Amino acid sequence: xxxxxxxxxxxxxxxxxxxxxxxxxxxxxxxxxxxxxxxxxxxxxxxxxxxxxxxxxxxxxxxxxxxxxxxxxxxxxxxxxxxxxxxxxxxxxxxxxxxxxxxxxxxxxxxxxx
Amino acid sequence: xxxxxxxxxxxxxxxxxxxxxxxxxxxxxxxxxxxxxxxxxxxxxxxxxxxxxxxxxxxxxxxxxxxxxxxxxxxxxxxxxxxxxxxxxxxxxxxxxxxxxxxxxxxxxxxxxxxxxxxxxxxxxxxxxxxxxxxxxxxxxxxxxxxxxxxxxxxxxxxxxxxxxxxxxxxxxxxxxxxxxxxxxxxxxxxxxxxxxxxxxxxxxxxxxxxxxxxxxxxxxxxxxxxxx
Numbered sequence: 001x002x003x004x005x006x007x008x009x010x011x012x013x014x015x016x017x018x019x020x021x022x023x024x025x026x027x028x029x030x031x032x033x034x035x036x037x038x039x040x041x042x043x044x045x046x047x048x049x050x051x052x053x054x055x056x057x058x059x060x061x062x063x064x065x066x067x068x069x070x071x072x073x074x075x076x077x078x079x080x081x082x083x084x085x086x087x088x089x090x091x092x093x094x095x096x097x098x099x100x101x102x103x104x105x106x107x108x109x110x111x112x113x114x
Numbered sequence: 115x116x117x118x119x120x121x122x123x124x125x126x127x128x129x130x131x132x133x134x135x136x137x138x139x140x141x142x143x144x145x146x147x148x149x150x151x152x153x154x155x156x157x158x159x160x161x162x163x164x165x166x167x168x169x170x171x172x173x174x175x176x177x178x179x180x181x182x183x184x185x186x187x188x189x190x191x192x193x194x195x196x197x198x199x200x201x202x203x204x205x206x207x208x209x210x211x212x213x214x215x216x217x218x219x220x221x222x223x224x225x226x227x228x229x230x231x232x233x234x235x236x237x238x239x240x241x242x243x244x245x246x247x248x249x250x251x252x253x254x255x256x257x258x259x260x261x262x263x264x265x266x267x268x269x270x271x272x273x274x275x276x277x278x279x280x281x282x283x284x285x286x287x288x289x290x291x292x293x294x295x296x297x298x299x300x301x302x303x304x305x306x307x308x309x310x311x312x313x314x315x316x317x318x319x320x321x322x323x324x325x326x327x328x329x330x331x332x333x334x335x336x337x338x339x340x341x342x343x
């Protein structure tokens with residue numbers, strides 16, 4: 001298999017390199033920070049509020065193609081999302097929530113074929 | 115001594131390892147399903163080793179997203195990792211090489227696992243062994259999934275949802291931990307505005323907007339506190 005579809009190997013190597021370099025820099029950043037910066041109010045504030053917002057934006061991004069004007073097709077995605085949230089709030093077990101969401105999506109796909 | 119370390123680390127990882135293996139396998143299936151060769155799954159998981167971001171990277175790469183956008187997305191999606199070091203018990207690890215790996219493998223799971231218990235009860239080797247076991251689960255799962263996908267042509271359409279479900283779980287978890295509704299609502303607003311204004315660059319615009327909103331909000335609350343004082 002020489003091909004990687006329409007994506008070139010050089011580009012993929014660059015994607016991996018860029019993502020790895022930035023991830024490493026982020027993970028190392030707090031250890032390089034001065035004590036003052038580590039305990040600053042802005043860092044604490046961002047640490048508390050950034051993660052939830054970024055994850056929510058990602059979820060909206062993933063759902064942006066859901067047709068909200070067509071009930072069956074729209075619900076095919078939104079119901080499994082609701083199931084995932086509900087199971088997660090109930091049991092707080094990530095794997096279980098994802099399994100429940102994915103199974104309900106499989107059922108939804110069978111009921112409303114894409 | 116060594117056996118005790120391994121036993122403790124295995125016990126630590128037992129809670130998250132199997133899940134990482136299963137999620138890794140679905141990542142491997144996604145890699146192959148996206149048209150990439152199977153070995154990209156272990157390459158991503160060894161070099162980047164950031165579960166949720168890897169799913170996103172594959173989707174972005176297949177769409178031919180420019181590297182600058184990949185860089186900003188990584189910065190914002192993994193931005194939370196910049197806060198993990200503030201409480202991760204890295205000081206328990208003595209050797210220099212050990213500390214380097216400890217930082218490289220500072221994933222969500224490693225952070226959750228090793229900040230949840232008193233640092234004094236954790237030895238450096240135990241933390242490092244735990245981190246290595248978690249990476250083994252993730253890389254192993256990904257490789258098995260990718261090989262299964264390319265070898266047996268295994269294609270399960272419903273598995274696409276694992277990716278969405280992962281982010282839904284992370285969002286739910288972070289929202290509950292944040293104990294406030296304003297931030298999450300502002301995030302939804304930013305996402306919707308970005309989708310309307312710049313549908314092609316929705317992710318970047320939404321995240322940039324949200325960061326700006328947080329900075330303004332911080333300024334605002336800081337000056338209000340100063341006024342109260």
